[in-house]
């Protein structure tokens with residue numbers, strides 16, 4: 353560790369000496385929360401209740417200047433740094449033990465330009481806040497399905513959601529960004545300014561710096577779309593899943609069809625399809641006719657709904673603070689043997705578990721692979737078992753179930769994984785997320801962050817750090 357007087361600290365740790373915390377408070381405008389402060393326990397929490405880490409301090413940045421100051425402060429003391437926006441990373445990468453958490457969650461300005469159809473959004477906004485601000489002008493861009501997720505982590509790793517098949521990933525709709533580099537420089541990046549760094553942040557995650565502001569392209573959406581879910585009983589799930597595969601693989605770009613094996617509050621297992629038609633309601637009704645006419649669903653809740661309501665439909669399932677585990681992989685199709693594996697494993701799922709199929713493809717698949725770091729564009733589904741529980745005693749059983757299902761599905765996988773759905777799974781899995789784009793990302797990591805200052809992420813390890 354550089355500096356003096358901290359010989360007993362482990363590398364990367366922030367000294368809890370009052371003078372160090374005072375020094376940090378002096379260089380930033382935002383609040384600094386340290387061990388012993390009333391707000392500390394709340395400040396160290398992230399979405400996943402499994403994560404229980406104790407940072408040396410959390411700095412709630414008030415603006416880009418604070419982000420730069422925090423980077424310089426951490427750098428001068430060789431501190432371990434975690435970067436947090438919405439706090440949703442499944443493995444808890446946005447909080448650390450001992451080091452400094454640079455938190456963006458209070459940076460929530462957004463300016464929507466309805467004429468140019470763009471939005472400049474600070475990195476602390478969550479999806480619900482972003483969608484509400486853009487929908488006030490009848491506009492939107494692709495964001496995920498849980499209103500509480502941060503736009504920052506989501507966009508930097510790719511970003512798919514109900515609009516993705518029609519308009520591409522969140523990162524595909526990024527026009528420019530402002531980013532604080534590992535050296536503490538604040539850069540504007542776009543197709544014409546630091547174009548290599550702009551390429552890297554459209555899928556390469558938090559490896560290259562801290563993005564303080566994103567500028568997005570927007571589209572006319574809603575405000576009302578035809579959306580909702582339809583469920584089939586478990587004993588008819590096999591046929592319903594085969595129908596789903598045929599329907600989803602020939603769906604127009606306007607239609608997104610996420611699906612899940614789930615358990616109702618009364619304990620009944622079901623196969624659920626959650627659809628959203630991004631276009632006129634009457635057209636959606638025509639396109640969705642075969643889905644609604646198929647079989648004998650036990651419920652059909654498809655109806656015209658406000659886009660912001662559709663975007664928060666999953667919120668009740670994923671509240672902050674419960675214990676979560678998932679492991680994801682991409683599929684190109686849902687073959688009959690794959691359906692059998694899913695049904696057999698889900699039949700033994702612990703209560704509260706889900707098997708999710710997130711529908712991708714469409715416009716996402718038509719962007720050339722080299723255009724952005726996000727490489728798994730040929731996939732049709734992101735497939736992942738999700739365990740949700742509360743009792744720490746049940747950790748092992750829940751994690752084991754999800755891992756076993758993931759293992760059993762490996763033969764059907766493309767081999768690729770979505771960077772944003774990775775926990776702490778090692779370099780090989782990060783390479784699987786980036787495929788042929790990995791070498792270019794590595795070269796850019798060597799250029800922009802050779803000391804691996806930004807390492808708590810889906811880490812692309814620079815040569816000097818190997």
Ligand SMILES: Cc1cc2nc3c(=O)[nH]c(=O)nc-3n(C[C@H](O)[C@H](O)[C@H](O)COP(=O)(O)OP(=O)(O)OC[C@H]3O[C@@H](n4cnc5c(N)ncnc54)[C@H](O)[C@@H]3O)c2cc1C
Nearest residue numbers: 437438439440441446496497502504505506512558563809
């Ligand atoms: C309930 C739930 C629903 C989800 N639904 C979707 C979905 O529909 N579509 C989808 O694509 N993904 C989805 N995800 C995955 C989501 O994209 C990732 O978890 C993402 O990392 C969340 O971003 P965050 O800002 O909330 O996370 P954080 O935990 O705050 O950040 C995650 C990582 O991103 C990096 N990071 C965050 N902010 C910045 C920044 N400003 N600058 C640089 N690096 C930064 C850091 O490396 C950090 O460790 C979902 C996750 C959850 C938990």
